Amino acid sequence: MVLGTATVGGRSTGECSVYIPTAQVVAAAFDLGKPVGGLLLIRRGDTDTWRLETTSGRYFVKGYWPTTGGQFTSGGLVEQLAVAMPFEQRAMAAGVDLADPVPPVEPELGWVTRIHDRLFRVYDWIEGRTVRPEDDITEWLGRTMAIVHQLQPVGEVGLPDWWRTALRPRADWDEWFTEARRRGEPWSEVAWERLPRIVELTARIEQLGEVAPDRVMTHGDFKSHNILMTANGPVLIDWDSVRSDSAAMEAGRIAEMFGGRTLEAYVGAGGDVRWAGEDLYLGVARAELQRIYERVLVLLDRMPAPRWMGTRDEVIEQLRESFDRLGQWRGCP
Template sequence: MYTPAAEEIAVAFGLGEPVGELVRVRRGDADTWRLETVGGSYFVKGFVGFDRRRVAVGMGFEGRVREAGVDVPEPIAPIDPLLGWVARIGARPVRVYRWVEGVGERDVSVWLGRTMARVHQVQPVGQVGLPEWWRAAVHPAATWEGWFARAEEGGAAWAGLRADSVPHILAVTERITELCDVAPDIVTTHGDFKPHNLVMSASGPVLVDWDSVRTDSAALEAGRAAYIFGDGEAEQTNRILDAYVAAGGELGWTGPDLFLSVARHHIQVLAEQIRVSLGEATAIGWMGDRAAREAAIADLLRELPAKLEALSGLARDRLGDGVGDGSGLGFGAE
């Protein structure tokens, strides 16, 4: 993969004379570097894969969010654009932002809730029903039973956890299937509200990395993000959600399904790991070696009932035991 020189980037984006070489920040889905020039400090992103349509959608939404006053990094326009804020340098599509200097951790609960609400208000989709990517976590009972049967035949240690876990998996699957047709609040959104995509600057938090823009249920994304940033702890999670509601976000329709996106993630990760274990799919980097994968499957199966009950408990604490019209079943197995 071609790595552009500091001088090439500086010329392509009109940044002034470089005062040093590129300093690598991260290698992964994109290569990123820090560049210092006489004009300032910059964050440089070199795309590894370049889906033109996806990048265009993401940049368009990023621009609208920026106009709406959301705290995002300042993009630098190239002199000769390939697409929007992207230039081609050699064979490499590249973006540049003004560098955001991190200053340490602070409580971002109120900021996060308010920012999610703002983002969700920028581009409502105006349709009912969860987007198609939610269905990646949905597999019928016969598929799960077949996976466990094959695992047992192959002597996998985790196969014996079937009876305690499959009913809970199917309960989550049922809730996702039902909401796929009725979720009322689909919006275009950042798509990856996680701590590593938030930089605490001297002037406050900044939401970075707009490469995962997608559609989602506003309330279900808010529930998942609040759970992640709140580390599953009720008080912190509720502070984020209180700020979300105060800024105009709506949660009430979810009832006990408020944290369904967290549950969906658990069973999707589990299904991906099981398929690799059984030879149906190829392992990807975060899964580790075979021993690590087998241990991860066993741990998640063992912990799943308690994890799902904790999510249901958080929703009950947030919304009250008698919330809703009885249509939400929570995640527990009957």
């Protein structure tokens, strides 16, 4: 979980070894006019994001980390973007509410350019805010998800490979939990309590993985942090995680997050979830297994922690919460 060293215009920032451009460099690369001030950092995560104001307007700047990508496609970041950007363009043409990309002067791929061996892209700035609990976006979200799911059917039976990452044999979980107990990890006992549930759900998901009939390409991350509320309504942002998925399984996961009316709107807009039956919300359990799998391996030093995962204490708390949710999961919201 140790970060390295970053450089800004050749000087160290003491964080990560990745190039951070100046406002002038970004403005020139995307023909944005003269900057009015520097890059204003918004967040650091799987990608770094900034706000940039120039004489031609305000812009949202995204700088990709080289290690981003590869989870949902073969290859790495470039291969992921090669899948994601054409689908984003298709969604834009279909009228999906999303941010307007700004083309670079010298494209590396689609809307992305390379500056000092790092990939960047820019959008027009959107004046908006994050979704609040009192915002009713269920109708919009269900309709938008249905439109997205109809853009590019895959035509294959079965769930994609990324569903299977956390579907491990019992022997693996036995090994990891035994090591956790030996090391005195504070989460080891609840891990053993949840093991029968993990084994049961793994078997159900493996069976579903062979028969799911509705694979489509999709945005893949319909979550509140990727939805902006604007004066003209919600906008779906961050299309970098485009992947294939079962349409019904994703609809079930999102309905579990936002409520049953989302599912009603989805079906009303042409979405079909009938085949899934009692397994409609099984994707929620799979996501919990994924969170458990990743955090167990991080805490046992079997894999490096992603930048967004937080401190060791935060990871332990995240793992405990996932164990609790898995124990309470009953297959419906």
